[in-house]
Amino acid sequence: MAKTRRVSEEIVCAAIRKRKKRTHVPEADAPKAGEPRSFVIRRGKYAPMLKDLEKDLRQMMMPNTAKELKESRKNVLKDFVQVAGPLGVTHFLMLSATQRAGYLHVAKTPRGPTLTLRVLEYSLMRDVQSAQQRPRCPQTMWHGPPLVVLNNFTGSEHLKLAATTFQNLFPAINVATTKLSTCQRVLLLDHDRASGRIRLRQYSIVVQPSGVTKNLKALLGRRAVPDLGECKDVSEFLTRSGYGSESEGDDPDTTRVELAEDLGKGNQKARQSRIRLHEVGPRLEMELIKVQDGLCEGNVLFHAYIQKDPAEIAERKSKEDEREALRRQRRAEQEENVRKKESEAKRRRRPQDDARGAKRPRPEGRVPWG
Incomplete structure (x- = not known):
């Protein structure tokens, strides 16, 4: 009986020590300290119609985002701001919609600024990949952040602020310490000066050895060893039908680079390789319409359609100053009332403490030890 109990105790201890590997977050995917983190949420009455776009944006912001974030209509923006500090969240991407258009708000926590972009057109990841003949979207590309490429974000101050955001x-990216194996996707943001639109595209990076025949690339790209039982030698396997032509193709010289480290599948250090991009989505056509200096509030630094004269700006500034002065006055009054209540409570407790601490008079004719 004692032996059976001892064996059962060992099994229980082993089960407790056992670590779940499937539900455990790999260390490579965990965000590092100091890195920006984000929340992608939906707000407003017509926000449910952007649920699919929200999923794609969360996938795009991987790995430093809350992919399984739960939200409800009862939650307000203040609720997310309160939990953003302890969790280290630095940015909010908020989707909202009206009957006419959808909007994307990019805000820096906790005090702004906030960019409001109108979503003119968008395509989901599944739409982009279904239109391709050979879509490529490996799961390892989401283990690291993308390489951000900005184009034509120069000139006005609001465009520079948008580029910085x-x-x-x-x-x-630290060029000296970053490994090439972690650079697997590119996020492109292009600003068209003629139309004022901002185009967002996402691509996966494919590296292939240069100067190698197509048949040999197919052989190097196979994970398992091919069956050579029916072939007399390796040359017959490479030259038989079904493995493409022997030509490499006419690619421009700008796509060929020398690698600084080995990447496998024929991509060796100090040898030339070709870089190709495959679009994975989503696609976004946006227009920057407003910039505010606070978190979804505050002074409007830029507006694409409303221009105010200096008199209106001064009037609004005076109203905001009056509102701020009134708020400070009320806070000072509240603090003064709190101090008065605390002093009054102390004054009321003092006679009771004196009464408790006072000694009773000793009766006459009795000794202390009698």
């Missing part, structure tokens, strides 16, 4: 959404 987009750059800060993802961690900075």
Whole structure:
């Protein structure tokens, strides 16, 4: 009986010590300290119609985002701001919609600024990949942040602020320590000066050895050893039908680079390889319509359609100053009332404490030890 109990205790201890590997987050996917983190949420009455776009944006912001974040209509923006500090969340991507258009708000926590972009057109990941003949979307590409490429974000101050905000959404890249194996996707943001639109595209990076025949690339790309039982030698396997032509193709020289480290599948260090991009989605056509200096509030630094004269700006500034002065006055009054209540409570407790601490008079004719 004692032996059976001892064996059962060992089994229980082993079960407790056993670590779940499937539900455990790999260390490579966990965000590092100091890296920007984000929440992608939906707000408003017509927000449910953007649920699919929200999933794609969360996938795009991987790995430093809350992919399984639960939200409800009862939650307000203040609720997310309160939990953002302890969790280290630095940015909010908020989707909202009206009967006419959808909007994307990119805000820096906790005090702004906030960019409001109108979503003119968008395509989901599944739409982009279904239109391709050979879609490529490996799961390993989501283990690291993308390489952010910005184009034509120069000139006006609001465009420079938008470029800085987009750059800060993802961690900075240290060229000296970054490994090439972690650079597997590119996020492109292009600003068209003629139309004022901002185009967002996402691509996966494919590296292939240069100067190698197509048949040999197919052989190097196979994970399992091919069956050579029916072939007399390796040359027959490479030259038989079904493995493409022997030509490499006419690719421009700008796509060929020398690698700084080995990447496998024929991509060796100090040898030339070709870089190709495969679009994975989503696609977004946006227009920057407003910039505010606070978190979804505050002064409007830029508006694409409303222009106010200096008199209106001064009037609004005076109203905001009056509102701020009134708020400070009320806070000072509340603090003064709290101090008065505390002093009054102390004054009321003092006679009771004196009464408790006072000694009773000793009766006459009695000794202390009698």
